[in-house]
Amino acid sequence: MPPTIAVDRLWKVFGPKAGKVVGTPLADLSRAELRARTGCLAAVRDVSFQVEPGEVFVVMGLSGSGKSTLVRCLTRLIEPTSGEVHIDGEPVRAMSPKRLRELRRHGVAMVFQHFGLLPHRQVVDNIAYGLEIQGVGKAERHRRAAEVLSLVGLDGHEHQYPDQLSGGMQQRVGLARALATDPAVLLFDEPFSALDPLIRRDMQAEVRRLHAEVGKTLVFITHDLAEALTLGDRIAVMRDGRLVQVGTPEELVGAPADDYVADFVREVPxxxxxxxxxxxxxxxxxxxxxxxxxxxxxxxxxxxxxxxxxxxxxxxxxxxxxxxxxxxxxxxxxxxxxxxxxxx
Missing domain, CATH: 3.90.1280 (CBS domain Like)
Structure with a gap:
């Protein structure tokens, strides 16, 4: 089967001369040198990878490595500077504004670290919000919301408000909201970073269970190696905007590509x-x-x-x-x- 996501030589450069960096000798400069000479920051540098259907693909790295910028470029929440992104074979950068809105509403859903729940709406209406944006009638969207409520273990909480829920339960609402529109792809941008360790482990187990049940393609961003090893079928390690290594957890631990990756996995049993x-x-x-x-x-x-x-x-x-x-x-x-x- 063709890959669900294909990224080819993707760049994102921030700054006044961003368009003059890629394809010139400036692209070979380090981050510090590029910033000193041009005032630009190359957040994503010549990144290529593929995500297979039904795969959990984890992108990890330290703060500032470019991983969150990368995931936002996939649906053009941040506009790439150059390179190509294909989702289900369709070039994302060539999409019209209308087609891009359709992709975000129907094909790809995002789950963020900050839950972004609507405080004045009950849980059921928060979950159904994406369906409401699509124009789905109230009865149908509430039926669908009830289905995913049960899927994420929130039965009985449909009429509560977000401030009546714990952090872990709020994140379950965010996850249910993403699932309600039945997207082919789910993008997770450090969704559990703000949670307590025990709740975080529970949510990781929840993602594994949901993935086994619904079989979506997942791209998961994290800075936590244990989380990456727990969730990922394959893991991409980023440093200073570049991909350092892509491989299975076993490949990263057994055969790190360089000293940077070796340091990451040094304490892994x-x-x-x-x-x-x-x-x-x-x-x-x-x-x-x-x-x-x-x-x-x-x-x-x-x-x-x-x-x-x-x-x-x-x-x-x-x-x-x-x-x-x-x-x-x-x-x-x-x-x-x-x-x-x-x-x-």
Whole structure:
């Protein structure tokens, strides 16, 4: 299937001479040098990636890395300086104002850190607001709002006002409002940053559950590595407006592209993320092996007891193919934090 979102060489430059930066030697300057010479800030620099249908694609980086600017460029809430964005094969930068409004109302919904709920409206009418903008009748939009209320666990709260809800419940209302219009794509811009840690974990679990149930394509912006590893099918790491690495959580932890990414993942317990394929070794000639193999995709942490108790190395298989074996000599370095070799 073609990608749901395709971004190609996207730039966003802020400043008085923004249009004169891309495609010139100025584009090669560092952020500090560019600002000193032109007064411009290159917030997004030559970014390309694709998001597959039904994927949870996480963009992470420190404050100022360009991740929030990037997600706003996808629907032209911020106008890109150059480059292309396609959503479901349609070029976003070529859209007329009317078509762009249709995309924002029907195809793509955003969930922000600040919930943006209407304080004078009850929960049911906050959720139904996007449908109201679309011109949907009151009875139908309330029916749809009731459906998503149940989906996000807010049954019984439909007639309360936002100030009567906790922060986590308000964010659920924001999530329900985004889901009510049945968009193909959901964009999350650090939606849980203002929440307490326990509520934040609950909301992360809620997003995982909802994704499993409704199967939307998600782009999730965060500065929190644990959140990225929890939610992302793939993660894009940004630094100073550029993409440093795009990969699965396992690829980022097991094979960081550079020291910047390595610093990000340094404290991550590798045994909780990496699978056996990262620590498998070739079987030695005439080596006696255990009878029951382990799948290569098994997380290392889940194999500890069996590997440590096994009298012989255990075969590691990918379907019908044996990749090698694993024993305690491979297991222990992963448990104490040593970085395993990158698998071939």
């Amino acid at each position: 590798r045994a909780d993320v990496l699978t056996l394929r990262w620590i498998t070794r070739p079987a030695r000639p005439d080596e006696v092996l255990a009878d029951q193999p382990l799948p290569a995709g098994t997380v290392i942490r889940d194999t500890i007891e069996r590997v440590l108790r096994a009298p012989h190395p255990i075969p590691v298989v990918d379907g019908d193919e044996r990749l090698g074996v694993v024993d305690r000599e491979q297991l222990l370095p992963a448990l104490i934090g040593h970085r395993p070799p990158v698998p071939a």
